[in-house]
Structures are given as C-alpha cells and as structure tokens.
Amino acid sequence: MMKSHKVRVGVLALAATMAITAGGVVSPAQAKEKKLTIGFVVHVVGNPFIQQIIDAAKMAAKDLGVTIKVTGPAGAEGDAQLTAAQNLAAAGVDGIATSVPSASMVNGLNAIIKSGIPVVQFNGLGEGVNGPYVGEKSTQSGRILGKMVLDKIGGTSAKGSVIVGNCYPGFPVLENRQKGVLESLAKASGVKIVGPSDVKVDAAANFAAWQGLLAATPDALAMVGLCAPDVESIGKVNKAASNTTTIGAGYDLTTGNLEALANGSAHISLGQTPFIQGYLPVYILVDSIRKGIKINKPGFIDAGTEVVTATSVTEPFKLPALTFAKLQAMAKSQAKTRAYYEPVVKGYIKDWKKNLKPIADESA
Amino acid sequence: MSTTPSGAKSRKRFKLPEETSVLIALIVLIGIVGALRPTFLKPVNLLNLAASYAIAALIAGCIVFLLSMGEIDLSFGWILNLSAVVAGLSMIAGIPVWIAIVLGIAAGTVMGALNGLLTVFMRLPLIIVTLGTASVFQGISLISNNSGSVVPTDKKITEHIFFRALGGSIDTPVPIILIFVLLAFVVLHLTLHKTRFGYRILAIGSNPEAARLAGIPTKKIKIQVCALMGAVSGVGGVLFLGFRGAVDPSTGGQMLLPVVAAAIIGGTPLSGGAGTVWGSLIGAMIVGVIGVGVVFIGIDAVWGTLVTGLVILFAIGVDQIVRVRKKRAI
Structure with missing residues (x-):
C-alpha cells in the first residue's frame, strides 16, 4: 500500500514537473x-x-x-x-x-x-x-455582406432560398452580423431564409453542416456564413457537388477562404482586419x-472591414490597393x-x- | 499474532487514507509553481484559484457516485447550463430569487432522473443515453433564451444576498462558494461511505449481478444516482449564476474533461466498485493548478493545451499501472 502510494506521488510529481517544464520556462535574463x-x-x-x-x-x-x-x-x-x-x-x-x-x-x-x-x-x-x-461594426458589416449577396443573386427582385449559418449562436458579434445580413436580404421579398442554422465552429463539423444544408435545399441561391470556417466549407461543398450556381459568402481572410474565392467555389468574404x-x-x-x-x-x-471577391480587394483606412494574389501572399506571410x-x-x-x-x- | 506487542499492532493497523498520494502530489505541484512564481502562493491567489474551480470540483464529487456504479454521464454540463437558465429566466420573470433557485435545482433533478429512467427502461448504458440527452438539454437551453446569454440585470436581483454573497460583493476571508462546496463535499462523502445508499452504489459497481441477487434494487438505485447527479449539476448551475452573474449558451459545454479527469486523477477507477469523493476534490485542484501553472509560467496557448492534456493523460495512465501492481501484490 505504502509502496504504491509512493509510486503514485512520484509519478504525479513528475507529471507536475512535465507541466512546468514542457512549454519552456522564462529565462532568468528575461525575468530580470x-x-x-x-x-x-x-x-x-x-x-x-x-x-x-x-x-x-x-x-x-x-x-x-x-x-x-x-x-x-x-x-x-x-x-x-x-x-x-x-x-x-x-x-x-x-x-x-x-x-x-x-x-x-x-x-x-x-x-x-x-x-x-x-x-x-x-x-x-x-x-x-x-x-x-x-x-x-458588426451589424453594419452584416448589412454589407447581405447587400453584396443580394446583388449577386438578382437584387431586390431575387426569388429563392438563401441558407444562413451561424457557427456560434448566442455570440453577440455574430448575432449582430446575422441581424445585418437578414436586414439586407429582407429587401427582396421573394427571398426565403433557410435558418439561421447552427453550423458549428469545428472545421469538420462545419463542413458537414453546410453539406447537409445544401443537400436539403439544393436549389439555394446562396449560402451565407458568419464565421471564419464557413467560406472554406461552403467552397468545398460547392466543389464536391459540382455546384456552380449557389453563391458562397462569409467572413475572414484565412488561407483556406482565399483559396475558395480563388478557385471560384465561393464568392465573397469580408475580412475584419x-x-x-x-x-x-x-x-x-x-x-x-x-x-x-x-x-x-x-x-x-x-x-x-475588408471586402474581398475573386476579382477585387477593398481595404479600409486608405491602405494601398491590393491584388488578390498579394492578399493571398500576405495571408501566408x-x-x-x-x-x-x-x-x-x-x-x-x-x-x-x-x-x-x-x-x-x-x-x- | 498474539505475541505482537500492542504498539506494533496499532502501527500495523495504521493505514494512510487513499487520497494521501494525490494530496501530496497537489502540494508538490503547488510548491513547484510557487517556487517558479512566488506570487502564486499568495493566499488570495490560492483561494481565488480554488473558487474558480469549485463548481467543477462539486460536479466531480458527484460523478464519483456514477463512476463507482460503473456508469458515466456526458450530459451534466448541459444540465448545469439549463438549470442555470431556468433559475435565471425565472428570476427575470419576477419569481423570488430563492424560489427561482429551487426551480433551477429541481429542473436539474428532473433531467438527471430522466437520464436514469431512460437508461433503466431502454436497458442502455448511461453514456449512450446521455450522448443524446446532452444535445436535448443544450437545445432546450438555446431555445429558452433564443441562443443568447441570460443576464439578470434588475437591481432587485443583482443586489439580492445570493448574488452579493457568491459574486464577491460581501468581503469574507474565504470565498463563500468555497465554503458551500466544502460542506457539500462532507455530505457527499458521508452519503457514499456511511449510508446504505452509498454501500449499495459500490456494490452495484463492484458486481451488478451479485448486487441484484443480493436483493439490492439496482434499477431504483441507478435512477436515484442519476437524479442526484442532476440535482448536484443543478446546484452547480445556480452557483454559477450567482458566482458569474450570468449564464451563456456555452456555459458547461467544456466541463466534461476537467470533471472526469478530476475524479479519475483523484483515485476513482472507471471500472466501478470504488470511489473517493475527497480524492475528486484534490483531483479537481490538481487540474486547476495545472491550468493556472501553465498561465503563471507563461507557456504559450498553443503549447498549454497540449501540456495540460499530456499531464492529465500521463497521470491517469500511471495511476492505472499502480492499481494493477497493487492488485498483483494482493
């Protein structure tokens, strides 16, 4: 009994030491x-x-x-x-x-x-x-995205379904974006909103969610996500389904999202700098x-807010003009x-x- | 035996508590972090650390009952969440705070009992049942508040003694949440180790068939333990509401790993038939100190997750090796 106690103590103490040392202790010079x-x-x-x-x-x-x-x-x-x-x-x-x-x-x-x-x-x-x-400006950026999507699907006379996905329902900034997107899309009375659905943060779950949503609404005019993983997932879903008609839109300029814009499987991504x-x-x-x-x-x-499509990159704060290729290079460097x-x-x-x-x- | 001197006899009978090894490990761990970052050892830091992990520790203390019975519940985080939502929304709706608290705990108890009823009548392991009910409870929670946070803002609520005491507005040498959780641990310990109910749980975990043949109402006990788990999760939920002043859609969602790890590190085996409530408290503190130590020492976030996981995994794995060695020694 005592022996096993000792072993356990030793092991747990060793575990503790691992925790402390594995990540690298701040050097004495730094501490001083x-x-x-x-x-x-x-x-x-x-x-x-x-x-x-x-x-x-x-x-x-x-x-x-x-x-x-x-x-x-x-x-x-x-x-x-x-x-x-x-x-x-x-x-x-x-x-x-x-x-x-x-x-x-x-x-x-x-x-x-x-x-x-x-x-x-x-x-x-x-x-x-x-x-x-x-x-x-979260609600305003949602309005911008919604308007851009609406312009791509036929403006206020558009008729059909638009799928909206929120990867983290309840997250205030995302709720504001969602509000803005829905406000802009509401200007087309013929547009029916599917969702907003919980499309999850995890990349694999996010892809599966968008795949399921498109399968359930194959004639959707657009898929609009509110989080970073969405554009890449939507792009992959469109590509897998050989779908060239559904507009893919969402947020953030990650390498994967930019790749989806570049290969044409997604169409709009707003960056939040x-x-x-x-x-x-x-x-x-x-x-x-x-x-x-x-x-x-x-x-x-x-x-x-940065507005990016495959053909244009609009940066805020009067920053120098960027090409899409330069933006992709920046995302990697x-x-x-x-x-x-x-x-x-x-x-x-x-x-x-x-x-x-x-x-x-x-x-x- | 008759020739053994009485002193030697009493020394032979002396047995260190099962939790001694993890307690020493906790002290060593605190010592290491404290040696590297002495501010960590300030009593206020240690008490705040303990308070931050108190709710997870409380749940770990109760999950010992389920583990001792050879079962595991995956839904307790969402029971905690929904119980807090029920209590919070009741308060916002004008129901007196204490009654809202009772409603929250009652909701937790009902959810736990539902888990128990489903596992008994569907004859499925609790882990499978709670895979489903976890999503059900989470879903109801999201629907209940339109996927937003529940934040009681009325001064009548926020200045109620419950919120002031738990939220830290009332100065006490030891955070009140900590005192409450320690008292709860005494009750949980006595329930598991000093009552017929507790013995029956251990008997079921040890050998369910033998327990049934011995006349123990195994189904009834399972439902009762699940209801207890729900009630304690409900208590955790209302404590969270009082402690943080709000409950979010994500609250409780990441609680599974630290709670189960705390119970197992504390010395409760997954195989059932044994369990230590106090060990789970120490296990929770070990998980907490690892988390805090990673921050205190400045380990980068990318590395911190890996390090925490590895340490927990390592501790659990070696603990199991020690147990196997113990069995062989017997």
Whole structure:
C-alpha cells in the first residue's frame, strides 16, 4: 500500500514537473528585465483567424518591447477564458487584452479592472465591460455582406432560398452580423431564409453542416456564413457537388477562404482586419500604461472591414490597393502583413485616442 | 499474532487514507509553481484559484457516485447550463430569487432522473443515453433564451444576498462558494461511505449481478444516482449564476474533461466498485493548478493545451499501472 502510494506521488510529481517544464520556462535574463507584460486571451486556440490576431499581437509586443503571454481555452467557453484572464492578473501582468464572447465574463473582468489592471477587448464585445473594444461594426458589416449577396443573386427582385449559418449562436458579434445580413436580404421579398442554422465552429463539423444544408435545399441561391470556417466549407461543398450556381459568402481572410474565392467555389468574404484586432489592443494597453492614460470606461475603435471577391480587394483606412494574389501572399506571410500595415501603425493605431468612439457606434 | 506487542499492532493497523498520494502530489505541484512564481502562493491567489474551480470540483464529487456504479454521464454540463437558465429566466420573470433557485435545482433533478429512467427502461448504458440527452438539454437551453446569454440585470436581483454573497460583493476571508462546496463535499462523502445508499452504489459497481441477487434494487438505485447527479449539476448551475452573474449558451459545454479527469486523477477507477469523493476534490485542484501553472509560467496557448492534456493523460495512465501492481501484490 505504502509502496504504491509512493509510486503514485512520484509519478504525479513528475507529471507536475512535465507541466512546468514542457512549454519552456522564462529565462532568468528575461525575468530580470523590467519591462511590461501584457496578457492576451483568446476565446479559442487553433482557429486560423484567431491565430492571425495572435500573430499581430505578438508583432505589437515585439515592436513595443514588451512581453506578451498568450492564453485561451481549446474549446470556446467564457468561464474557462475568464479564469485564464484572472490567472494572468494574479500572475502580475500589467494589462490584459481579451475577446469577450460571454456575458458571464463581464463581472469578473470589471473586478480585474477595479483592481488596477486595464483591460482592452477585441473581436468579441462584452456589454458592460469598463474598457475599450477593438472590432468591426458588426451589424453594419452584416448589412454589407447581405447587400453584396443580394446583388449577386438578382437584387431586390431575387426569388429563392438563401441558407444562413451561424457557427456560434448566442455570440453577440455574430448575432449582430446575422441581424445585418437578414436586414439586407429582407429587401427582396421573394427571398426565403433557410435558418439561421447552427453550423458549428469545428472545421469538420462545419463542413458537414453546410453539406447537409445544401443537400436539403439544393436549389439555394446562396449560402451565407458568419464565421471564419464557413467560406472554406461552403467552397468545398460547392466543389464536391459540382455546384456552380449557389453563391458562397462569409467572413475572414484565412488561407483556406482565399483559396475558395480563388478557385471560384465561393464568392465573397469580408475580412475584419485581424492585424488591427491583434495589434491595436496591445498598443492601447502599452501606450496608456506608459503615459498614465485611464481607459477604464467603454469605448469603440473600428478595426475596419475588408471586402474581398475573386476579382477585387477593398481595404479600409486608405491602405494601398491590393491584388488578390498579394492578399493571398500576405495571408501566408507575417512579414508581408506587417509591412503592408505600416501606414496604419503609424497613423490610425498611433492616434487611437482620436479614433475612440462611443460604444454605441459598434452596433449602429 | 498474539505475541505482537500492542504498539506494533496499532502501527500495523495504521493505514494512510487513499487520497494521501494525490494530496501530496497537489502540494508538490503547488510548491513547484510557487517556487517558479512566488506570487502564486499568495493566499488570495490560492483561494481565488480554488473558487474558480469549485463548481467543477462539486460536479466531480458527484460523478464519483456514477463512476463507482460503473456508469458515466456526458450530459451534466448541459444540465448545469439549463438549470442555470431556468433559475435565471425565472428570476427575470419576477419569481423570488430563492424560489427561482429551487426551480433551477429541481429542473436539474428532473433531467438527471430522466437520464436514469431512460437508461433503466431502454436497458442502455448511461453514456449512450446521455450522448443524446446532452444535445436535448443544450437545445432546450438555446431555445429558452433564443441562443443568447441570460443576464439578470434588475437591481432587485443583482443586489439580492445570493448574488452579493457568491459574486464577491460581501468581503469574507474565504470565498463563500468555497465554503458551500466544502460542506457539500462532507455530505457527499458521508452519503457514499456511511449510508446504505452509498454501500449499495459500490456494490452495484463492484458486481451488478451479485448486487441484484443480493436483493439490492439496482434499477431504483441507478435512477436515484442519476437524479442526484442532476440535482448536484443543478446546484452547480445556480452557483454559477450567482458566482458569474450570468449564464451563456456555452456555459458547461467544456466541463466534461476537467470533471472526469478530476475524479479519475483523484483515485476513482472507471471500472466501478470504488470511489473517493475527497480524492475528486484534490483531483479537481490538481487540474486547476495545472491550468493556472501553465498561465503563471507563461507557456504559450498553443503549447498549454497540449501540456495540460499530456499531464492529465500521463497521470491517469500511471495511476492505472499502480492499481494493477497493487492488485498483483494482493
């Protein structure tokens, strides 16, 4: 009995040591440096779009000479994400940037802010969090997408079904996009909306959901997704069904989505400028901490909307014109992305205080 | 035997509790993280850590009953969610807070009992039944609030003692949720190890056929344990509502792995016939410390998930090896 206890203790202690050492302990030299540490919390790890945001946040940390700690749950759940943010606060970070996909995170984040650690939100807005939010104008971007789809299927005189999928029902930003899409599509009285259906976040489940939806409505005029995996999935579904008539539309400029646009199996994707959503929150935190600027009230900074089809790329903030091929190359290269956004870093991002608007602008 | 001195006899009889090994492991783990990041050892950090994992720990304490019976429930996360939604919507509808809490827990109990009834009457393992009911409960939860979060905002609700006590508005040396969960653990421990109901659960898990032949009403006990699991998940749901002040469509959805891992790391085997409620509490804290340690030490998110999974897997696997060795030794 005692022997087995000892073995178990030894094994579990070894397991503990594995946990501590496997990811690489911060070196003593790093620990001695007195520089700011920023916590960066995402709502899900392993999503290509979220990874683009993380990459941009790391670029900001490098540019600003601060340490960044990135964390987040493997599966999207607000409580696990809030716990991660609380752990970062307890670990002594100087500021936290986090997406806020859940209302249950709001009180906990406000407690962190009250304790003196500034919080900036990105990508997912938590109503009532006392900190600025960096993201798209979600309802407006939904309206843009809905209008573009409507234009492609025949305008206000269009007649037929449009399938709408939401990968994460209840996520406020997605609900706003959905509202905007439906508002635009409602202008065509002959358009019948199928859904919105839960098409899941996981790539495989997302593909299966769209496949099932198209099988159930084979004569659909369009399939409109609201999340990052949708355009790629819709493209694959169209390709597998040799379907050249159903318009595929959705969000984000991941490599897979751009490939679907390039090969013609999908048609529209709106980008929400992940570079700005990652870079700007870190910049705001560092700038406000260094300059002693208080940011403990809600506010909104528009991250802009990119409109991409196979033939055109419209970027926000008067950025240089891009070809589709250049956009694809950027999606694969962090260095090219950083170089392209240099004017934004020196202008829009540097002047973040001027661009801070009331939070109501987000859903206007 | 008669020649053994009484002192030696009493030393021979002394047996460390089953949970000693995991408790020491927890202390070692805390020590390692604390040595690398001393701020981790601040009492306030440790208490907040414990509070954050208290609800998962509570559920782990109850899933020990099911594991001891050789069963596993996959739906408890969504029972927790729907119970919280029922309680929250009842409060928003104007039902007094305490009554809404009772309604939430009652809803959890009914869902758990439904799991039990289906598994008994369909003669299917609980794991298969709850594969289906998990989606049913999640679906009802989404429909109930149009797939949005349930956020009671009326001051009459948010300033109620229940929300103030659990939400941290009332200063206490130890978070109230933690005190509640510790008391619940005492009750769960006594129920499993000191009551006829508990002995019957262990007997069913040990050998269902022998238990039935011995006159134990196995079907009734299964339904009761499932209802208990539902009730405790319901309690977890209303605690979550009070603790976080809201419930989201995703709440509870990712609870399965940490809860089951906590019970198994704590020393409850999947094979049934044995279980340790206190072990599951320590197991939950180990899972929590691993999660917090990853953040404290600054392991990147991409690596953190892998490291956490590997450590849990490793601990479970080796624990099983130890058990096999123990059996051989006997």
